[in-house]
Amino acid sequence: MAIGTGSDVAIGAADLTLVNGDPASIADAxxxxxxxxxxxxxxxxWAFGYNVVAIPLAALGYLNPLFAGLAMAGSSLVxxxxxxxxxxxxxxxxxxxxxxxxPAVQPEASAVRSAL
Numbered sequence: 001m002a003i004g005t006g007s008d009v010a011i012g013a014a015d016l017t018l019v020n021g022d023p024a025s026i027a028d029a030x031x032x033x034x035x036x037x038x039x040x041x042x043x044x045x046w047a048f049g050y051n052v053v054a055i056p057l058a059a060l061g062y063l064n065p066l067f068a069g070l071a072m073a074g075s076s077l078v079x080x081x082x083x084x085x086x087x088x089x090x091x092x093x094x095x096x097x098x099x100x101x102x103p104a105v106q107p108e109a110s111a112v113r114s115a116l
Contacts, residue, residue: 001026028091039086043079050075 002014003021011017018025054071057063063071 025091031092032086032089035086035089039083043082046082047075047079 001016001018002010003023004011004017004019005021016026016029018029050071054063054068054075058065058068
């Protein structure tokens with residue numbers, strides 16, 4: 001792990017480089033990497049399943065080549081669209097932001113009356 005303000009050697013050797021210099025953003029990097037791996041697994045499952053079904057159908061002549069090409073393009077669009085969902089990833093907290101204080105718990109009015 002290296003901080004982006006560190007030496008070039010440390011940045012080059014690191015598996016993870018924090019650009020903003022805030023060590024608390026390590027958790028966000030881990031969450032993003034887990035989301036990326038889930039997306040990769042989903043895309044591979046989709047593509048493998050599609051090919052297991054579509055290639056034999058096309059090879060046996062049950063699938064018109066025009067429809068096979070359209071289905072392949074559709075499969076590629078599904079994979080790309082699924083991958084683009086990662087762009088909506090939001091960090092669990094903003095760098096430098098302080099957490100909001102939790103409001104004090106107020107007892108219910110009926111509980112207060114019954115206690116009197």
